[in-house]
Amino acid sequence: MIIDGKQAAANLRSELAREVSALKKSKGITPSLTVVLVGEDAASEVYVRNKVKQTREVGMISNEIRLPATTTQTDLLSQLSLLNNDNSVHGILVQLPLPEHIDESAIIEAITPPKDVDGFHAMNSGRLLNGEKGALVPCTPQGCIMLAKQHLGGDLSGKHAVVIGRSNIVGKPVALLLLQENCTVTIAHSRTKNLAQVCQQADILVAAVGRAEFVQADWVKKGATVIDVGINRIEDALTGKPKLVGDVAYDSVSEVCGAITPVPGGVGPMTIACLLKNTLEAALQQAQNTQ
Numbered sequence: 078m079i080i081d082g083k084q085a086a087a088n089l090r091s092e093l094a095r096e097v098s099a100l101k102k103s104k105g106i107t108p109s110l111t112v113v114l115v116g117e118d119a120a121s122e123v124y125v126r127n128k129v130k131q132t133r134e135v136g137m138i139s140n141e142i143r144l145p146a147t148t149t150q151t152d153l154l155s156q157l158s159l160l161n162n163d164n165s166v167h168g169i170l171v172q173l174p175l176p177e178h179i180d181e182s183a184i185i186e187a188i189t190p191p192k193d194v195d196g197f198h199a200m201n202s203g204r205l206l207n208g209e210k211g212a213l214v215p216c217t218p219q220g221c222i223m224l225a226k227q228h229l230g231g232d233l234s235g236k237h238a239v240v241i242g243r244s245n246i247v248g249k250p251v252a253l254l255l256l257q258e259n260c261t262v263t264i265a266h267s268r269t270k271n272l273a274q275v276c277q278q279a280d281i282l283v284a285a286v287g288r289a290e291f292v293q294a295d296w297v298k299k300g301a302t303v304i305d306v307g308i309n310r311i312e313d314a315l316t317g318k319p320k321l322v323g324d325v326a327y328d329s330v331s332e333v334c335g336a337i338t339p340v341p342g343g344v345g346p347m348t349i350a351c352l353l354k355n356t357l358e359a360a361l362q363q364a365q366n367t368q
């Protein structure tokens with residue numbers, strides 16, 4: 078079975094559009110998201126364009142700040158300070174990767190936690206770790222959990238989840254969310270021994286390694302739920318044209334697993350929908366805190 082992330086994301090956006098409209102009517106607040114893009118990374122341009130479009134489609138305010146690749150860290154920090162102090166801005170997202178002369182973690186830590194809709198600030202990741210309410214949770218991991226729950230009927234408890242990848246953006250937070258859902262969680266990575274055998278234990282397998290078609294069919298337990306976070310650009314072997322593939326060898330794994338998210342059309346669309354969800358959540362929390 079194919080888990081349709083495009084449809085799930087469209088459903089989530091419709092629900093958000095209704096909530097945004099209700100918030101406007103009841104409190105006169107329109108959630109607003111500012112995306113900061115430094116330099117001219119081609120993939121980032123596409124992501125930012127999609128973010129802006131979808132933010133507006135659900136009735137939120139979208140602002141875009143474009144800065145040249147030569148922007149200094151100090152200038153970027155000043156820009157963030159203005160946004161942190163601007164009450165009309167509810168969410169701030171600095172598109173990654175940043176140019177090499179800028180220290181990414183210094184930028185992430187400079188975004189005020191209530192506006193950190195990426196959920197990358199230590200305050201938000203710490204709250205997620207501690208299982209506290211009110212954390213802004215990273216978007217791609219949220220999307221992974223929603224898709225797994227949608228397929229498995231909402232209850233993940235007792236399932237063995239194997240996450241391949243340990244990044245701060247996906248691997249670690251998705252593992253924590255699976256733990257919150259009462260899964261038994263294994264985090265595998267590039268130094269894991271017997272990776273195939275570890276993956277074979279998984280009822281839920283989350284692949285977030287960034288290696289094209291890395292996960293093979295004989296690593297996957299029959300009936301497992303496979304969540305593919307990878308977006309890799311490769312050349313099609315037959316046509317020679319560029320194409321997008323995930324971290325999972327889709328065709329062969331589809332034969333053994335119970336369900337799988339496709340690439341494109343799986344986790345990807347959920348990421349932006351969850352960003353909009355975080356922006357609404359941030360606006361609601363800020364409204365509550367200023368009452």
Ligand code: GUN
Nearest residue numbers: 170171172173174195216
């Ligand atoms: N670049 C690729 N994915 C992301 C993301 O989720 N957030 C940000 N800020 N930058 C990204």
